[in-house]
Amino acid sequence: MTRVELHHGGASDVGLVREANEDAYLAAPPVFVVADGMGGHDAGDVASRFVVEEFAALAESGITGSDADKAAERVAATFARVQERIAAYEAEQQDAGAVGFNAGTTAVVAVLVEQDDHARWLLANIGDSRIYRYTDTHLEQVSVDHSVVQEMIDAGSITVAEAATHPSRHVITRALGAAASGEADYFLLPLPAAERLLLCSDGISGMIDDQQIADILADTEDPRDAADRLVAAAVRAGGRDNATAVVIDVVGLAHDMPYDSDAERLSLEEKLGALP
Ligand code: MN
Numbered sequence: 001m002t003r004v005e006l007h008h009g010g011a012s013d014v015g016l017v018r019e020a021n022e023d024a025y026l027a028a029p030p031v032f033v034v035a036d037g038m039g040g041h042d043a044g045d046v047a048s049r050f051v052v053e054e055f056a057a058l059a060e061s062g063i064t065g066s067d068a069d070k071a072a073e074r075v076a077a078t079f080a081r082v083q084e085r086i087a088a089y090e091a092e093q094q095d096a097g098a099v100g101f102n103a104g105t106t107a108v109v110a111v112l113v114e115q116d117d118h119a120r121w122l123l124a125n126i127g128d129s130r131i132y133r134y135t136d137t138h139l140e141q142v143s144v145d146h147s148v149v150q151e152m153i154d155a156g157s158i159t160v161a162e163a164a165t166h167p168s169r170h171v172i173t174r175a176l177g178a179a180a181s182g183e184a185d186y187f188l189l190p191l192p193a194a195e196r197l198l199l200c201s202d203g204i205s206g207m208i209d210d211q212q213i214a215d216i217l218a219d220t221e222d223p224r225d226a227a228d229r230l231v232a233a234a235v236r237a238g239g240r241d242n243a244t245a246v247v248i249d250v251v252g253l254a255h256d257m258p259y260d261s262d263a264e265r266l267s268l269e270e271k272l273g274a275l276p
Pocket residue numbers: 036201202203241242
């Protein structure tokens with residue numbers, strides 16, 4: 001396995017308009033998640049918390065060093081468990097008299113995995129939260145939004161610029177939740193092609209544009225500060241939605257160099273004398 005060290009930062013803010021923060025995030029290396037819940041208080045916040053809880057369990061269960069295919073199966077199984085929990089919670093609320101109770105959530109996920117002795121990013125997306133990669137002053141959206149406006153862009157009926165102000169810009173076509181289709185898209189990226197990853201809710205990408213995101217990522221070395229500054233910029237721009245950002249830096253990446261524990265031990269012995 002390539003030697004990889006990850007530095008990360010995460011931040012979330014309720015914003016200036018919403019009463020509750022229905023976003024949630026997880027930074028539990030090698031697993032990182034942002035989820036944007038929908039349905040209001042006691043619905044969206046619960047749904048996004050289910051995502052974080054289930055992926056925290058995945059991180060704790062020891063996914064480090066998993067190969068990409070197995071990891072993708074486990075991520076899919078984790079999404080399925082979230083889906084089941086949301087459905088059970090909805091049924092519970094409806095039985096208790098909450099007619100038409102509806103909870104759902106988006107999810108973007110990044111997991112460090114191994115494939116052919118190389119570390120890679122396994123990325124997954126459901127909904128309109130986003131995964132960006134940032135390398136050498138270049139920002140690129142990796143995930144493709146599951147949204148009505150993205151479908152209109154793909155069909156050529158509106159431009160990306162028009163989508164930013166379109167009345168349907170918040171309508172998503174996929175989500176986790178009983179009433180939704182939960183099929184995720186998966187992406188596998190080599191680490192050198194994504195030295196800095198950003199996972200964010202639409203409360204970031206809907207409030208500040210890609211150029212502003214790129215400028216903050218370029219100017220802010222520490223990923224903790226970068227996450228804070230992205231959230232602060234979204235709030236300053238109006239804060240019309242909950243805003244959440246997780247920034248992950250790949251540091252100490254030794255290209256194509258397999259980890260050799262014997263060699264490590266040998267050089268330590270040279271330095272320190274015989275080890276026990
Ligand atoms: Mn949102």
